[in-house]
Amino acid sequence: MKLYEQFSTEIKDQIEHGYYQPGQKLPSIRDMSTTRGVSISTVQEAYHLLEDTGMVISKPKSGYYVQQQQNTDLLPDISRPEQKPVDVAHWDEVLTLTTTESHHNFVAFGGGAPDITLKTLKPLQRIHAELSRQQPRCLFENAKGNGLEELREQIVRLMQNSGCFLHPDDIVITTGCQEALSLSLKAISKPGDIIAIDSPSFYGSMQAIQSNGLKVIEIPTHPETGISMTALELALEQWPIKAIQLIPTSNNPLGYIMPEKNKRKLLALAERYDFAIIEDDIFGDLVYQTPRPKSIKSFDTEGRVLMCSSFSKTVAPGLRIGWVAAGRYGELLTHLKFITSLGSTALPQLALAKFIQQGYFEKHLRTARTQYQRGRDCMIHWVQQYFPEGTKMTYPQGGVGLWVELPGDIDTLELNKELLKYDTAIAPGTLFSASDKYRNCLRLNYATVPNDRIKAAVKTIGEQASLMLKK
Amino acid sequence: MKLYEQFSTEIKDQIEHGYYQPGQKLPSIRDMSTTRGVSISTVQEAYHLLEDTGMVISKPKSGYYVQQQQNTDLLPDISRPEQKPVDVAHWDEVLTLTTTESHHNFVAFGGGAPDITLKTLKPLQRIHAELSRQQPRCLFENAKGNGLEELREQIVRLMQNSGCFLHPDDIVITTGCQEALSLSLKAISKPGDIIAIDSPSFYGSMQAIQSNGLKVIEIPTHPETGISMTALELALEQWPIKAIQLIPTSNNPLGYIMPEKNKRKLLALAERYDFAIIEDDIFGDLVYQTPRPKSIKSFDTEGRVLMCSSFSKTVAPGLRIGWVAAGRYGELLTHLKFITSLGSTALPQLALAKFIQQGYFEKHLRTARTQYQRGRDCMIHWVQQYFPEGTKMTYPQGGVGLWVELPGDIDTLELNKELLKYDTAIAPGTLFSASDKYRNCLRLNYATVPNDRIKAAVKTIGEQASLMLKK
Ligand SMILES: Cc1ncc(COP(=O)(O)O)c(C=O)c1O
Ligand SMILES: Cc1ncc(COP(=O)(O)O)c(C=O)c1O
Secondary structure (H helix, E strand, O other): OOOOHHHHHHHHHHOOOOOOOOOOOEEEEEEEHHHHHHOOOHHHHHHHOOOOOOOOOOHHHHOEEOOOOOOHHOOOOOOOOOOOEOOOOOOOHHHHHHHHHOOOOOOEEOOOOOOOOHHHHHHHHHHHHHHHHHHHHHOOOOOOOOOOHHHHHHHHHHHHHHOOOOOOHHHEEEEEHHHHHHHHHHHOOOOOOEEEEEOOOHHHHHHHHHOOOOEEEEEEEEEEOEEEEHHHHHHHHHHHEEEEEOOOEEEOOOOOOOOOOHHHHHHHHHHOOOEEEEEEOOOHHHHHOOOOOOOOOHHHOOOOOEEEOOOOOOOOOOHHHHEEEEEEHHHHHHHHHHHHHHOEEEEHHHHHHHHHOOOHHHHHHHHHHHHHHHHHHHHHHHHHHHHOOOOOEEOOOOOOEEEOOOOOOHHHHHHHHHHHHOOOEEEEEHHHHOOOOOOOOEEEEEOOOOOOOHHHHHHHHHHHHHHHOOO | OOOHHHHHHHHHHHOOOOOOOOOOOOHHHHHHHHHHHHHHHHHHHHHHHHHHOOOOOEOOOEEEEEOOOOOHHHHOOOOOOOOOEEEEEEEEHHHHHHHHOOOOOOOEEEOOOOOOOOOOHHHHHHHHHHHHHHOHHHHHHHEEEOOHHHHHHHHHHHHHHHOOOHHHHHHEEOOOHHHHHHHHHHOOOOOEEEEEEEOOOOOOHHHHHHHOOOOOEEEOOOOOOEEOHHHHHHHHHHHHHEEEEEEEEOOOOOOEOOOOOOHHHHHHHHHHOOEEEEOOOOOOEEEOOOOOOOHHHOOOOOOEEEEEEEOOOOOOHHHHOOEEEEEHHHHHHHHHHHHHHEEHHHHOOOOOOHHHHHHHHHHHHHHHHHHHHHHHHHHHHHHHHHHOOOEEOOOOEEEEEEEEEOOOOOOHHHHHHHOOOOEEEEEEEHHHOOOOOOOEEEEEEEEOOOOOOHHHHHHHHHHHHHHHOOO
């Protein structure tokens, strides 16, 4: 065994025994070399080896960090929803979850919000305040039609990162991604139609499907690669599916990235079976790896993909600024937007356009991604530590949420009620199912900078879950 | 004849001969008394008499003004739409009208916007800028559920002016009145249902009906009193009408106020035939008379009325803040709002709440109402002067739009195209019909302070109309 191999095994042992914690920075190469009395190059090669095996990750200009090791035994199985069209359930639960007023001391793991206290958002606040003072017309005038041109230009520029080369006129600004999804559904379907979705899937979009009088068919979904292409094809053979709606890049709630070859395959199927694709890319720019993966939209030559997104996760949900690039449905979308809410406030659109144009957005994104990745590692660590044996969980590649599968028949709706007593909330798994599955699952938000309060709350969740398990 | 009667006849003559112009202020009582050599009390009583006969109006703390005399011969007839359920037409025209980019020198009579340059809006701008600097969370946080409590409290307070006594929890904040209407329709109907509407009616709400897969039946509507109750009853006998949607107070485009007894009658019918009422009150606070008329909602004891409104006309359309008080459909509305666009930006809601709470809103409203009333009088005057003989027009009791009926078979869609050459635009009447009626009608916006440029543009419209008449 070479010296650097020997040395790397040593560090590996130390990591496994908890001497270096997941997410922790390893000593710099120079420090390590001095303290351990080995050469700089030995440390370098040892670190490289650890990186290759996924034990540590290197961050440019920062150093080496202990990677959160994901044991694949811990991954949930591929989901097995019933493969026939159903009506979406859970109206009441969703309403309760999303409207429950939480007081200040609440530890809210249930939502999907990003960290809006990050300093890198300050310039946006400044720009907005300036505009607010200097250009009151922006506040009073309604941005009709597709929305503010300045912002559409910036969006088009950003979308190049996902391989899309569009014109500002291809974009329709919406009131968040939710309106984008809701209008897209309206554009491609009529009541009674069947929409295929990944499963588990974001409850908001499922509810939009329901409220448009549509049925869903849930496609089995793997926690690392997304919908099963085989299962989808089977469903397409059997049912007149009008569209598939999915969150392929940094999925909510599973955190996977659909492989590029599946994205291409999906488009080929769309052509063959003549259906539309509603691609929810809201977390696409929050994938931890760079450059970010290509979107399905980027491979679309026929205008079949309606790509929906927003700044709710990358910047702040309160802006209520989203967009859709609707391909062949573009004009219809403009019209539907008009009919649904007439237009959108110009001021925050202009502020955001400047924020992006002046480079602040990308800087903020880098900061946020790093924080969320660290948040993920801590959260996984804590869940492993505090949750009952047999707990499974995903290994998110982006976004702000961890999907956890509890052992036994713990009902997370019940667990959530119990947790209220401890001023803590989770998102019960069943919300992410159209048909009452995932009762033993939950989603945890890890956007906030990890701290002891959060740790304690995770511990409480684990303890309560264990108690329910014993009953 | 008493002296004051004699004196009042004198002034009446002078008004009729154009010595005093419509909208002009009469000399103060003191001045009049001095210059004409009659006693103060004679002038006072003469003015009162003129006021009683509708020749002049008194404005508190300001004086007496010449009323625009509306010759009832000039009023359009009651509308006669086909009385059977139809699909709404005119998608393309509406889209074109509302998305046509107009350059700076354009005289746009086509839109429904209020005057957003009024000085009384300045405090709102200031408050908004301050909040923007001091409370960035408001910009980044999403006001979920029903919307910001502070604003809902103010709305409830304002609604007392129309006789409604509600709780803030009865209100759902929406992205403008358009979303309020669109969600209300969704709440009370399913595709294929029939909705009754006044006719002519606002194109935005008709398009929302269309996009929800509903049919409309247009009810004959009188330019002074609104829908014919007899015609409505006949329609209710014949068709399974799910709801009636109307703009009863300061109607768009006709400007009438539906008499209180008809409002009560409508509720009685709703009970008898079991339908819902979608009351669009967006112009309700812009009625020129004070106190403003009561809303249908104020008489509603069964929760059948979904009252939709917004600050788009009373303050500024760019705020995109509206609301719905949905009665028995309240919870459903909250849910539909969530599904459609998740929530709304908190910052402008908070700014608006403070603007209202500090008394600025009501002050602004007074200024705006006075300006629009004057705008109406001028516009009527100019149309009478410049439009071809046989032109008819409404006598709006509130709002910002005059409805004009041209003689002969002038097609106002064509007229509008012609006017583009003169950098002028109108709203063609046919947009306000579900079934291609009102081709010879148009709506003119008079929100801006009357000036020579506007006068010249009205003249151009008249000239072009006359030219088309001769062809
Ligand atoms: C996957 C996904 N799509 C859409 C939305 C809606 O986003 P917005 O707040 O932009 O309407 C969310 C919000 O949580 C989401 O998680
Ligand atoms: C009668 C009527 N209702 C609703 C609307 C839509 O208003 P908002 O801009 O608040 O969505 C308008 C706008 O012109 C209108 O005239």
